[in-house]
Amino acid sequence: MAKMDETLTMLKSLTDAKGIPGNEREPREVMKKYITPFADEVTNDGIGSLIAKKVGKEGGPKIMVAGHLDEVGFMITQITDKGFLRFQTVGGWWSQVMLAQRVTIVTSKGDVTGVIGSKPPHILSPEARKKPVDIKDMFIDIGASSREEAEEWGVRPGDMAVPYFEFTVMNNEKMLLAKAWDNRIGCAIAIDVLRQLKETDHQNIVYGVGTVQEEVGLRGAKTAAQVIQPDIGFAVDVGIAGDTPGISEKEAKSKMGKGPQIILYDASMVSHKGLRDFVTGVADELDIPYQFDHIPGGGTDAGSIHLSHQGAPTLAITIATRYIHSHAAMLHRDDYENAVKLIVEVVKRLDQEAVNKVVFD
Incomplete structure (x- = not known):
């Protein structure tokens, strides 16, 4: 680098x-x-x-x-019984750039890593596979097994989630990725x-x-x-x-x-x-x-x-x-x-x- x-x-x-x-x-x-x-x-x-x-x-x-x-980022709106996080986009997002991306949830107890998930394509109908997934059908997976566990880690509705990405100077050193x-x-x-x-x-x-x-x-x-x-x-x-x-x-x-x-x-x-x-x-x-x-x-x-x-x-x-x-x-x-x-x-x-x-x- x-x-x-x-x-x-x-x-x-x-x-x-x-x-x-x-x-x-x-x-x-x-x-x-x-x-x-x-x-x-x-x-x-x-x-x-x-x-x-x-x-x-x-x-x-x-x-x-x-x-x-x-x-632009996301705000946690709900924690499901199984510990998944529902969210609201804050600022403009295009659904096609979101899935399977890593995010950081900022909580009062520190940062928690998550990934944006949805139903896998393997169980979708051929028609559904061709369509972009609606943002409302996405969730954030933080690896929690229950609402209680997610709350124990400090996650609360209203917490922000932001994209995770490492600041990178490209091979052409004038080009900066972040x-x-x-x-x-x-x-x-x-x-x-x-x-x-x-x-x-x-x-x-x-x-x-x-x-x-x-x-x-x-x-x-x-x-x-x-x-x-x-x-x-x-x-x-x-x-x-x-x-x-x-x-x-x-x-x-x-x-x-x-x-x-x-x-x-x-x-x-x-x-x-x-x-x-x-x-x-x-x-x-x-x-x-x-x-x-x-x-x-x-x-x-x-x-x-x-x-x-x-x-x-x-x-x-x-x-x-x-x-x-x-x-x-x-x-x-x-x-x-x-x-x-x-x-x-x-x-x-x-x-x-x-x-x-x-x-x-």
Whole structure:
């Protein structure tokens, strides 16, 4: 395996952390550890989003850079008499990526390993075998023989279960495979933006934010933005990689390693034209690669940020990622580093005059 440098160690810590919507304590603590050295103060909103503030110039424009802390996962809803666990998906799951996958149930007594099960195909009719198994017919098997035994191990309804996967640097060391890239990569970008701005003169107040409950409706972005009342917002998240077999350019054009994605349109927001032009202008000036994309079938935290307070010009900047909302997703380290570089350079060029021009241009 590749030697783990500081950045890889941080990315591993962030992706290893377990945190579905409403249960973000563990990733929040990891993000807090890494971002605190670069912030003037670190606070929370009322539902647990992390807000790290760094002042470049008192009274300057407020720039919000938000990744979300939560990952898609499961919540235990029932324990059967025989010790199997019924569950609810939390965030979007496609049934075909779930069966026979290992999960970790986080209990008050520690972690319990489980596997997602269903009826075996050998006893299904030929017709039933051809159909994907409904999520409602799946269960989690933790190897317990009864409800009492499962409860003895600490399992309770309401406990979260998260995908289990080992952070892996691929043979091509730029390719990184892990669970929860959606959206610990956004949290990492927010950390690194503050890190790179620490020794830099700029005219703004920058907020590196880890929002909660994005996967169930962009909820923490709404409350965090209410606290911050930003003048400019950036949501940093994952986007769709269109470079695997079977995907046409019409469906998804972006390729891993070709730069961060500038999202033109998604289900939660029409991107702000003035901000979009400002950001792509900076990228063009500095030869930072980027790709345009649109995601009609999904939203980002930008959807909540741009409607906060009196409204704020907002842009979603995303990292082309394969196999999101599954146990293991893959992204390219160059895209991550270029996203950080682009946002840092944009912040350096923003001041009150530039913000006014972005808003009203």
